[in-house]
Every structure is written in structure tokens, then in C-alpha cells.
Amino acid sequence: MIVSYHPVIPGDVNRLCAGREPNEEDREWLRRARAVILPQGCSKSLYRMAVRHCPHVFPDYRARFLYPGKIGDIRLFRARGVPHPQTSLFLSTAHCPEGFLASLRYPVVFKGNHGGEGEQVFPVSSTEEARFRLRYFTEMERCGFPGFLVQELVPTDGRDLRVVVIGRRIVSYWRVQDDPTRFLHNTARGARIDRHGDPELQAEGRRWVRRLCAETGINLAGIDLLFASGAAGWARWKTPLFLEINYFFGRKGLGGSMAYYALLKEEVSRWLKGI
Incomplete structure (x- = not known):
């Protein structure tokens, strides 16, 4: 049954x-x-x-509940030894000293532990701006949403790679932000979908995601990767950096909700036959 x-x-x-x-x-x-x-x-x-x-x-949600939120994503990446941007984790703003803000090499990215579609993600270019964002996360903490992280800002030429895992099927596409004044690559923030660009890099991204899924059991998620560009990324531009795991994810890059549900039904049917 x-x-x-x-x-x-x-x-x-x-x-x-x-x-x-x-x-x-x-x-x-x-x-x-x-x-x-x-x-x-x-x-x-x-x-x-x-x-x-x-x-x-x-789906297999072991990783989702063992490693919750964006802080959990980084902890999972560390535990599995997959590459990701340099990141500092804070369960509370009280644990972030003034000396840490002064020691940062700006620009950096501040991210809340909660939220999606680019919410609570801010590029920060100075200590003063960092203090302002810290006050924001203090208010979020008072509202019951504690935790944030500070991450190196990786140059990417305005794009990231979304890799969607549905059962055994893995689909990838670039999310490209053509507006240089916009930091986020989410389609909800104006990014466009590029399914065919740099197929070799897409294949490498899928390979790394397949490895992570094999080790963790993840079989329904949208996983975001960065490929560093320019001189700063010369030593690692062919290796993706894992950014975050989205257990709720947009479906535009898959062709919309109807296309997503068709894929999901197909993969669930395959999974049922396998057992």
C-alpha cells in the first residue's frame, strides 16, 4: 500500500x-x-x-532536517568536504564581535539563516554597512529567526548554476543577471535562464551534485553553485563552489509547474518500481 x-x-x-x-x-x-x-x-x-x-x-529529507537553514547547508558542505565560499557562521548577533567586522576584507555577503528567493542576502562593502546589517539580523532574531552567515563575495560574471535534483534525474541551467546594478541571480529578481551556455561547466556542476546526493541521499532539491571568474577565480574556476541547498525551489527553469510535476510523477513512479 x-x-x-x-x-x-x-x-x-x-x-x-x-x-x-x-x-x-x-x-x-x-x-x-x-x-x-x-x-x-x-x-x-x-x-x-x-x-x-x-x-x-x-523524498529523502535526512540532510534537510539534520542540517537546517543556510547555516546547516555550510555545515553539510564542510562535513562532506565539498568546495564552498569561505564562510563564518553565527547563531546569534551577540556572538559577532566588533573586531570581526573590522577584520573583514570587503566586499562580503551577509545572509540570514532563513528565507528564499534572495531574501536576507546583502552585499556589504564596509564596516559601517556591516553594523547596519547586524542590526537588521538582531531584529530578525527578536522575531524568532536567529542566525546569519558572512561569506566571501565570489566574482561570477553575473550568473550562478542551478542544479535541480528530482529522484535520479539531474537538470542544470544558468541563472544570468544582465543588470550589473543587481547583485542577486534569482529569476524573481530579474535573472534570465540559460540552459545551454558552457555545457562543460554545467556537466562538472552536475557531477559534483551527483556526488553530494550519493553521499547524503538528497533526491529532491535545487542546489546553487558558483564558478569563480576573473583573476580571483583563476585557480578554481573549473571547480564549482556550493552555495546553498533549496528544498523549495522555483520551477521556471524546468518549464513551469506543470513540467515540474510531470518530472516529479515520473521519478516517483521510477522510485516505486525500484522498491
């Missing part, structure tokens, strides 16, 4: 857990299930209950 909590993918039993905690009825269905399909908005409590009672659960 297949139990599906995904609103688009049918199972023998279909349930929704949005806006509520899983209950004893959920537990009983999960105990009886041969396989469980979860939504992208799956809570930690539902995921834990599913993997406790059923041997086959899609």
Missing part, C-alpha cells in the same frame, strides 16, 4: 498534513504503508514519523 501526503501525486491512501501535526491515525497508516510520498512542505514531525514506521519514504 502506498500512502501519499502529496497533493498532486496519488497513492492508495491520500492524506494531507498541512497546518497540523501528524496524529495517531497518521501513525497507523504509516505503519501499514509499503511506501510513503511526502510533500515539499513536509514538517520535521511528519518526516520523523514516516521514516520510523515505513522503510521507503520519498
Whole structure:
């Protein structure tokens, strides 16, 4: 019996857990299930209950809940030994001394531990601006969203590589920001999609992502990579730098939501046949 909590993918039993905690009825269905399909908005409590009672659960969200947020992404990259920009992690603004801000080699990037589509991501060019951003993250902390990171600013010629993992399928494309006054490469911030540029670099990015997924079990995510450009990136321009893992990700580069769901259904079907 297949139990599906995904609103688009049918199972023998279909349930929704949005806006509520899983209950004893959920537990009983999960105990009886041969396989469980979860939504992208799956809570930690539902995921834990599913993997406790059923041997086959899609997606594999171990890494998502073991390494939460953007701070968790960096910790995962460090644990798996994959290249990423130099980064300092702070669970609280109280742990960031004035001397650290003064010692930075600007420009750098400040990122909140939460948010997506470029929210809470700021290029910072001076100590004074860093203090201003620190006050912003203090306010976020008071609102219940603690943690931030400070990262080297890697020159990229205005683009990054999005690698989407859906089951065993891996799709890549560039997100290109043609407006030099805009720092972010998100399509929501005006970037365009380039599916065909630099195929060798795209293949290298997919290779590194495939390695990370094989080691962590990640099978549904959009992973962002940078390739350094110019003199600053001469020694490592052929090696991607892992930026972050998005368990919620835009679908424009895949052709829209309908195309995404078609890929997802196909990969879930393949996964079910495999078990």
C-alpha cells in the first residue's frame, strides 16, 4: 500500500498534513504503508514519523532536517568536504564581535539563516554597512529567526548554476543577471535562464551534485553553485563552489509547474518500481 501526503501525486491512501501535526491515525497508516510520498512542505514531525514506521519514504529529507537553514547547508558542505565560499557562521548577533567586522576584507555577503528567493542576502562593502546589517539580523532574531552567515563575495560574471535534483534525474541551467546594478541571480529578481551556455561547466556542476546526493541521499532539491571568474577565480574556476541547498525551489527553469510535476510523477513512479 502506498500512502501519499502529496497533493498532486496519488497513492492508495491520500492524506494531507498541512497546518497540523501528524496524529495517531497518521501513525497507523504509516505503519501499514509499503511506501510513503511526502510533500515539499513536509514538517520535521511528519518526516520523523514516516521514516520510523515505513522503510521507503520519498523524498529523502535526512540532510534537510539534520542540517537546517543556510547555516546547516555550510555545515553539510564542510562535513562532506565539498568546495564552498569561505564562510563564518553565527547563531546569534551577540556572538559577532566588533573586531570581526573590522577584520573583514570587503566586499562580503551577509545572509540570514532563513528565507528564499534572495531574501536576507546583502552585499556589504564596509564596516559601517556591516553594523547596519547586524542590526537588521538582531531584529530578525527578536522575531524568532536567529542566525546569519558572512561569506566571501565570489566574482561570477553575473550568473550562478542551478542544479535541480528530482529522484535520479539531474537538470542544470544558468541563472544570468544582465543588470550589473543587481547583485542577486534569482529569476524573481530579474535573472534570465540559460540552459545551454558552457555545457562543460554545467556537466562538472552536475557531477559534483551527483556526488553530494550519493553521499547524503538528497533526491529532491535545487542546489546553487558558483564558478569563480576573473583573476580571483583563476585557480578554481573549473571547480564549482556550493552555495546553498533549496528544498523549495522555483520551477521556471524546468518549464513551469506543470513540467515540474510531470518530472516529479515520473521519478516517483521510477522510485516505486525500484522498491
